[in-house]
Amino acid sequence: MTEMYRKSPNLMEQVVDRRNLETAAKAVKRNKGAAGIDGMTVFEIEEHIQTYYQPLRKKLLDGTYKPQPVKRVEIPKPNGEKRKLGIPCVRDRVVQQARRQVIEPIIDPHFYDNSHGFRPGKSTHSALKQCAQYYKEGYRVVVDCDLKQCFDTLNHDKLIYYLEQYIQNKMILKIIRKFLRAGVIDLTSEFIASETGAPQGGVLSPLLSNVYLHELDKELVNRGHRFVRYADDFVIYVKSKRAGERVMNSITRFIEKDLKLIVNQDKSQVGSPTRLKFLSCLMKQVNGDYRFIP
16 A cells, blocks of 8 residues: 555545445445434435435535434343444445445455454454464463443544554545544434444444554554454453463553553453353364354
8 A cells, every 4th residue: 555545635536436426325225224313214325326416426525524413222232231323324324335435445454364343254253263273272261351332432533543544535534533523313312422432333333443443453463462353352362361360451451541442340351261252152172173152
């Protein structure tokens, strides 16, 4: 990746290209999902983009495009808690997808093979396979460090700073910051400003969280650790309980001081992968081989 390519104003031209936006609209329609606060459905978006392409293109290029607040919904979790999602308006989802189609191919090659969440060619299967390989190599103790509400607590200034390592086009960075700060319409129809975080449910949010947590990956690589990360779930493999406790303490300090994220002490543990679940799976020995079983 050349410096010229990272800064190129042509990146925005790629974003607003009619074919790129039409491809984005098809992707949003294919992924379905609920309407945002404006009520527009995914079934209306392709015609909307065709009809309003020119004014949308102009607003994106001159910086006057304003994303709408996301719609707060709550999804029940198996443990009885509720997961909060932010549903962007369908048109905003298309604009986010159009950006993602341009910037993800630039950013993703910089990520490590240890990162498996929301990436082309990666999956929970590839993450668990890497864990099993570490176990076979003699790393039988796992450091399970739980990040508390990671998506909701990403520091916006740090995120933009990290993004600038890969994308230096000011217009793209400006609209991403606008999306981050668009706010939320909660369940009582009250507007809530978004000072931190990337909404779970946003098209760009998985990529942005990977950019942010790549800083954690870089720290773990620099320290020589064997680790696996799937989105905000990550584990570090070591050879002894004592080493695991040391790693837990030192990496917690880095996460909280440098990344400004919160480690959930009650859920973070050091132990055996045969006892501690990762991605809802436990390590088991099957026919002489080690693998993860739900």
